Amino acid sequence: MTHDHDHHHDHGQDIPSATALRVKALESLLVEKGLVDPAALDAIVDAYETKVGPRNGARVVARAWSDPAYKARLLEDATAAISEIGFVGSERPHMIVLENTPEVHNLVVCTLCSCYPWPVLGLPPVWYKSTAYRSRAVIDPRGVLNEFGLTLDDAFSVRVWDSTAELRYLVLPERPPGTDHLDEDALADLVSRDSMIGVAKVAAP
Amino acid sequence: MNGVHDLGGMHGFGPVRPETNEPVFHAAWEGRVLAMNRLMAGWKLWNIDSGRHSIERLPPPDYLGWTYYEKWLQALTNRSLAHGLITAEELASGHKAPDAPVATPPLTAGDIGTILAAKISYERAIPDQPRFAAGDAVRARNINPEGHTRLPRYVRGRTGTILRDHGAHVFPDVHAHAASEAPQTLYTVGFTARELWGEGAKEGDIVYLDLWESYLDVA
Numbered sequence: 001m002t003h004d005h006d007h008h009h010d011h012g013q014d015i016p017s018a019t020a021l022r023v024k025a026l027e028s029l030l031v032e033k034g035l036v037d038p039a040a041l042d043a044i045v046d047a048y049e050t051k052v053g054p055r056n057g058a059r060v061v062a063r064a065w066s067d068p069a070y071k072a073r074l075l076e077d078a079t080a081a082i083s084e085i086g087f088v089g090s091e092r093p094h095m096i097v098l099e100n101t102p103e104v105h106n107l108v109v110c111t112l113c114s115c116y117p118w119p120v121l122g123l124p125p126v127w128y129k130s131t132a133y134r135s136r137a138v139i140d141p142r143g144v145l146n147e148f149g150l151t152l153d154d155a156f157s158v159r160v161w162d163s164t165a166e167l168r169y170l171v172l173p174e175r176p177p178g179t180d181h182l183d184e185d186a187l188a189d190l191v192s193r194d195s196m197i198g199v200a201k202v203a204a205p
Numbered sequence: 206m207n208g209v210h211d212l213g214g215m216h217g218f219g220p221v222r223p224e225t226n227e228p229v230f231h232a233a234w235e236g237r238v239l240a241m242n243r244l245m246a247g248w249k250l251w252n253i254d255s256g257r258h259s260i261e262r263l264p265p266p267d268y269l270g271w272t273y274y275e276k277w278l279q280a281l282t283n284r285s286l287a288h289g290l291i292t293a294e295e296l297a298s299g300h301k302a303p304d305a306p307v308a309t310p311p312l313t314a315g316d317i318g319t320i321l322a323a324k325i326s327y328e329r330a331i332p333d334q335p336r337f338a339a340g341d342a343v344r345a346r347n348i349n350p351e352g353h354t355r356l357p358r359y360v361r362g363r364t365g366t367i368l369r370d371h372g373a374h375v376f377p378d379v380h381a382h383a384a385s386e387a388p389q390t391l392y393t394v395g396f397t398a399r400e401l402w403g404e405g406a407k408e409g410d411i412v413y414l415d416l417w418e419s420y421l422d423v424a
Contacts, residue, residue, distance in 0.1 A: 023234040023278060025299045027241060032301045034308035035290055036244040043317040044240035049229050052321070092324040094371070111213030111357055113257055114273065123239075126231075127223045129273045135215040138359065138412050139402055147221045157409040158398075162213065164355045165374060165391055165415035166253070166327040194223075 053122035054193035057170055059085055060097075060120060061196065062187035065175045075099060078170065082120060091119050098161065099172045100198070105156045107145070107198035108169045109137035115163035117170050121193055128197065138162055148199040171196050176204040206258075206351055207358060209265040214359040214402070235274040242281050243320070247311035250288040254381035258353040259284050329388035331373040335418070336390070341367045342424035343394060345416065353381035356420045360412075364424045365396035368413060376417055390418040 030036045060082055064071040074081040078095035095117060098106035110116065111134050116124040127133055136144050141158045145151070152158065161169045173195040179187060182205070194200035212218075230236040242256075251259070259280040260268075268276065285291045295302055312320065337343060345360045355377050371391045379387035395413045398406035 019275060019278070020232065020234040023237050026278070026282060026296070027237055029291060029295055029299055029301065030241060030245070030285075032307075033291065033295075033305065034310060035248070035285075036241060037310040037313045039314035040244055040310065040312055040317055041237060041240040043314045044243050045230075045236035047317060047321055048236065048239065053229075091321055094326060094328065111359075112210055112355060113260070123229055125224065125227050126273070127221050130218070130221065131212055131215075131269065132218040133221045135212040135218050136221070139214040141410065142407065144221055148223060154407070157411065158407070159410070160412045162357070162412060162414045164357065165371075165377075165417075166325070167371065167391075167393075167415050199223075 048123055052118060054120075054191075054196065055188070056085075056122075057117070057120035057193070057196045058188040058191035059184070060170070061172055061191045062184045064097075064172055065179075065187055066184050071172075074172070093117070093119065093168045094166060095120070095168050095170060096161075097170050097172050098159070098198075100174050100201075102174070103155065103157060104159060105145075105152055105198065106159045106161060106169075106171045107137060107141050108161050108163065108171060109134060110163040111135070111138055112162075112164060115166075115168065117168035120168075120170055121196060125193070145199060148194065150200055171198040173198075173200075173202045176202050178204050206261060206353065207349055208261045209268050210261045211358050213357045238274045238278045238281070242277055244310070244312050245281060245285065245290070248288075248290065249311075250290070251284055252380060254353055254375075254377040256280070256284065257377075258381040261353065327375040328372050329375060329386060331388050331390075333373075333390070335370050335392075337367045337370070337392060337418070337421065337423075339367050339369060343367060343392075343421040344424040345394070346420055346422055348420070350378060352378065354378045356416060357414070359401060360394075360396055360414060360416075363396050363400050365394040365400065368393040368395050371415070374417070376419070378417075378419075392416055392418070392421070394421070 031038050064074050070081065074097050078097040079092060082095055083092055100106055114124055114129040116128060138160050141160050142152060163169060190202055190205055192200055195202045260276050263276060263279060286293060292302060342364060344364045345356060345362065347362045348356065369392065373388040374391040375386040376389050379385050393413050394416050395411045398410035398412060399408065401412055
């Protein structure tokens with residue numbers, strides 16, 4: 001274990017390092033019994049630390065902004081359109097892409113657990129899994145957005161998507177003004193994880 | 206089950222606190238817990254739904270007080286014990302019982318690329334025609350099963366509109382408790398914020414959920 005300063009993110013208390021010891025004890029038992037391959041454990045940790053993350057989703061968004069035919073395919077069949085890009089180390093769940101417009105703002109939550117589109121966004125942030133977000137996103141989405149610094153005009157229809165099944169949602173944020181000259185790579189650099197969950201807009205460069 | 210995990214619409218949990226420059230894992234042990242969960246699934250003694258249900262069944266104070274990966278750790282330990290992969294004695298001692306066999310892991314490092322590139326689909330072909338079509342008014346049933354369900358309390362008894370039919374999908378309420386997948390048609394259903402939360406909610410705001418056919422009645 002390289003970190004001893006574990007933090008308890010729901011309540012701000014320290015996790016006793018007993019947790020790290022429990023994990024180590026369970027891991028060594030599972031390895032000793034031949035139930036898991038230690039090299040496979042390392043490979044999974046490495047994949048989630050280095051290969052899977054919101055950069056994948058940002059590439060999908062940037063392509064949709066750059067290529068109207070791709071955007072049409074993405075909105076029609078997101079699973080297939082995302083597979084076209086072909087990430088390394090990404091599973092392919094049943095995906096749905098939600099388009100933000102000047103009238104509609106989409107926001108994704110999982111009230112029952114923590115469903116999240118891992119292949120395109122990586123592992124969810126702690127706040128996405130928190131009781132505060134899961135309880136309030138459906139009853140007070142505008143208040144939650146305010147906490148992210150996003151105040152929406154009354155004219156917007158807020159659409160909240162509660163991921164109750166094995167469909168995974170990705171928000172296609174609005175392309176910011178002043179980006180006509182940017183290529184796909186430069187556009188992808190602008191796209192934040194939060195904008196693809198729906199708690200932020202993409203800021204102009 | 207009417208568990209504490211069913212959080213939608215509850216009050217009292219405070220503001221959402223985003224973390225700037227959040228790391229993938231906050232401690233090395235979190236990554237190990239994630240990886241153990243992925244690999245132990247290779248024994249195929251549980252599935253995504255029974256695994257989720259094992260987390261929902263943690264004692265409510267623990268569910269609310271523990272971090273995400275602490276819950277995963279305890280639920281994985283519980284499942285491994287319940288299915289006889291490890292024993293309480295082994296867990297206490299930290300070592301394999303002397304007479305216990307050494308197994309061969311079902312997944313090795315060479316399999317990881319394949320696992321992470323696999324197409325995951327819970328869609329299944331069924332002979333039945335969908336009962337509802339886009340635009341139909343439906344009411345979420347008021348059911349209160351003690352087992353696993355993906356029908357949150359906050360929509361039970363509420364009227365919504367079918368947005369889209371996604372074909373038949375594995376039904377978690379059965380799959381969490383049996384080998385049977387019992388697929389049935391899955392729909393996205395939209396409920397107005399006013400229908401769910403009353404007059405104080407903003408006109409025009411909508412909450413969508415993915416709901417299986419047996420959760421729904423004609424409105």
